[in-house]
Every structure is written in structure tokens, then in C-alpha cells.
Amino acid sequence: MGKNLAEKILSEKTGSDVKSGDIVVSPVDWALVQDTTGPLTVREFLALELPKLANPAHTILFIDHAAPSPQKQLSCDHTFLRKFANDYGAVLSDVGEGVCHQIMAEKYARPGDVIVGADSHTVTAGGLGAFATGMGSSDVAAAFGLGKTWFRVPETFFIRMTGKFQNHVTAKDVILHLIGLIGADGATYKALEFGGDGVADMSVTDRLTIANMAVEAGAKVGLFPSDILTQEYLTQQGRAGDYRSLTADAGAVYERIIDIDLSNLEPTIAKPHTVDNTATVTELKGTKVDQVFIGTCTNGRLSDLKQAAEILRGKRRNPGTRLLVGPASPQVLLAGMKLGYIQTLVEAGAVILPPGCAGCLGVHQGVLGDGEVCLSTANRNFLGRMGNPEGYIYLSSTPTAAASAITGVITDPREVA
């Protein structure tokens, strides 16, 4: 019987013939933490009294969530992580070096890898065909020391995508649509595997955006095949040698198949306070927006800067609407500068934030005021997420966010551009 991608990767890693439902202990290729989960992970690792990191060069500590630190307690957490990385030989990615999931994609994740991270959006690397999943600090601490973890091999939903995007409809609209369709717990404990003709010309950037939000449907992983576009991406990153082709077998078994025709998709939004509370932009047109935030591990890539710059070129943000732009990595920021996108965005009234998670998690750089509305390209709109339970977060694609920054109300990008 053919294997789906999750079964294929875990079979290869464990050297056994695994199928969904099996419990396996798998080697881990990369283990990562960030600054909000890392200190607990490090303390748990030290308490395990294991002699050393199983694989220091593949153990990565990212300082991205509260970077630069806005508070002394967080500064001390950062110091603690730096010291641990130094003492144990782990890799440190410090303030300004980018969002962990973007850096995993740019520098480390390879098709077929098993990646565990103390951050739920570790799933992002599934866009490159890696079995990447978020876990808690104890699990990652064990992976730090043992170089392995246990998994229940998930059942898989196959998301079969066909057709081509309409203008100003993006990968973000696909994943918001899917989560609205199946619900915030619609894929709990499952793998989401994306395939079909629509994937063949979907850039790795788009795949990362979709995989990033698999967890918002409850999924363990969001997996894309590794193909010619994966090869091109890795080659551009100077990692041609990391490429390998990886696709599900013919006759792979899926628990459920969901069809999405990309050509029928509308610009989509998730309303407060759950990601599955979706509506089309048309339905929400005119809702006042106090702050627009473009960035994060979901939509802080070069293609997002490009989409935003194309819509905002020669225009100004609405005076009543703040516009925050957070490139996901220095590579994105530098390319955005070279190509003129950053200048265009600043001329349009944007504040450029340093590479990192910025306002997404409510620590700094965009905390909402009471009753304020943010239209964000991040992945979560939970009550309190942006630092204030009296705030309202709507999630959208970058074109929708950019168009709305101009008008000050939720706006269909097809009408502005």
C-alpha cells in the first residue's frame, strides 16, 4: 500500500514500515526553541541531568519573540539563553536575526527532516517537505538531550488544490478558507497534506504561509511535497545540496480528501476571536481599522513586501490607521531595500520594525489600545493575543491589509489596486 508524506518520512527516519496510528520513537534532525519557551526548555533540560546536547550543531536557540527586549525580565531570559548556547555549543540566533520559522526555512530545514520546536508554528517547515511540529518545553528538552522523540503517526487529510489564484488572492486566503471550512479543531491530531495541480506552481513562500497555519486547524503537521520549486528555493538559498525529491506514493491512504479550487477563492478574513471565524472581505467591507500589521512568520516574506509595495506605491496610509511592517528576516529586509519596497512602504507611512515576531504576541511593537481593531497578517486572533483582551484582531492576506491601510477600513484589494 502506498504511503502518504507523514508515513513516508517517519518510516524512513525510524527505519521501519509505519502507518497512521502507530506509536514510534523517531530521531530528530533539528530541535529549536525561542525566547518565550526557551528558558523553561533549558531549565527542564538541565533538570534531566543528561550529560550534553545530543546534537549541538542542530540545537538552535532563537531570540525573536521579544527582540529587542522591552523589559528587564526578558533581557535576563535572553542572557540565560545566550549563556546556555555558549556553554553547550548550541546555535544562537540573536536579536534581529529573524523569526525562527523563517530562518529554519532559509538556512536549516530540509525535505524529509524531522523537526521539533517549542513553538507551535514550527509546522512552517512543512512547506519544504519537513515533518516539523510544535511541542512543549519538556518534549523539546528531551529531544535536546536524547536526539529523539515519540510520535503517534497521524492520520492524514489530503487537501487537493486545483486552478490558479485570481489577482490579489493569495496563499493566506487558502489557509484561512480551509480553517473556516473545517474549524479550529477540524484537524486535531491529524496531518494536513497539500497536493494537486495547484501546488505545482505554488511558490515555496506560499507553501510556508499555508503550512504555518496548519496548527490553527489543530494539525500536527502541514506537509507539502518537495519538487522542482523546492529545489529552486534551496538553490537560491545556497543549499542546492539539501534538496531531494519527496512525494506521496501513488495509492497513499488518506482519512479525508478536501478539494479547493484556487480560482474560486475570494479574499478571506478571520474575525475576532478565533481563526475559524471566517468571512469574505466583501462581507466585512467598511469595518474601521486602527492598526495594520504586515509581517511575522506567516506573511513577513519578500513576496509580502512586494505585494504591499505594489498596492501602496504612490499612496499614503489613512491618517487614522497605523501601518506596521515587520520583515521576517534580515535577508527579507535587505532584499526589500534593494528592490525599493522598503522605501515605497516608508513613503506610504509605514513603520518598519526589526526582523522578529514584532507585535504578533502582544509583548511589544504594536500592543493594541482598548477597543482598537488591528488587521493583521499574522496567524492568531485570540482574545488578548496582541497584548490587550479589550482589542480586536482580524486576520487577512497582505494585499487586503495593504489596501485597508490606505482607506482605514477593511477593503478589497481588487478595488484599490
Next chain:
Amino acid sequence: MLKGRAFKFGDNISTDLIAPGRLVHLRSNLPELAKHVLEDADPTFAARVKPGDFVVGGSNFGLGSSREHAPVIIKMAGVSAVLAKSVARIFFRNAINVGLPVLVCDTDKINEGDELEIDLASGIIQNKTNGETLTSGKLPEAMLAILNEGGLKPYIRKYGDFQI
């Protein structure tokens, strides 16, 4: 046998509601963070909960972040188990890893303030207030083995590896 009162919450209680992101600076001071547990879902909860009590949620309890601080501070507040109709994947595993039992059952039959008695071994939940008996699904063997040792840290310290 666990005994205590039910504190009832709704569906989709996220890790942001359990351990708000704005308090991220307290994550290296868990006793202080525990004073704010579930604050954005019920600001009175932390002051009212007593050792042994239960957190009872609806569907998709614990969705969101991988922050293990969420189940840790529920446990630190004295809660002896979480009951919910369904539980988000990462939270479920984190709770077991920190030694906080999670029972999946029909929580519509539990009301705020109900007195509950739970036998973890059998998964039988007696609602002493309304006389209902509920049964929770069994944990996977791997999780049961970890919970039986009191969590992942004691488990690894005992076995030195995964015995799965």
C-alpha cells in the same frame, strides 16, 4: 480518587487565555504567573480556585501556543485535573508531560460549582451534585506511562530514554 469543585469554561480556551502573552516577562517566575492563570477568561478564577478543584472546558481546550507554562500554572494553582469535550494536541501532551491529568468527556453534564469525584485509573467521573456518571476516553499507553511517573522529567530520569 480526586475530589473537588468544577470551574466551568467555554469552548476554545486558548493558551493566550490561560497564560496571557502580555505576561511573558513572568514566565521565568511561574508562581507569580500562576496568580494570573486563566485571567482573561475569568478574572476571579485564580482567587477562587482551591487545591483539588477541576478546570472544566468545552471543545478544543488549550488551542494555540506550545507554551508549556499554560498547563504548569493550571497545576500550580492547585487544579488536580482538566476535563474537556476535546483538547488541542500540543496542550494535551504538555499537560501529561507536566503531570496534569486531562480527561476527555461530555462536559455539558457538568455545571459551575458541581462537586466531582474522579477515579483516574478507570476514567470514571462521578458528579455528586447532579448524580451523573461520566466516562473519559483512555489515554494512549505512551502517555499513561509518562503520567504514571508524574510527567516526562521523572520518566526520563527514571528510564533514561523513551521506553515505547
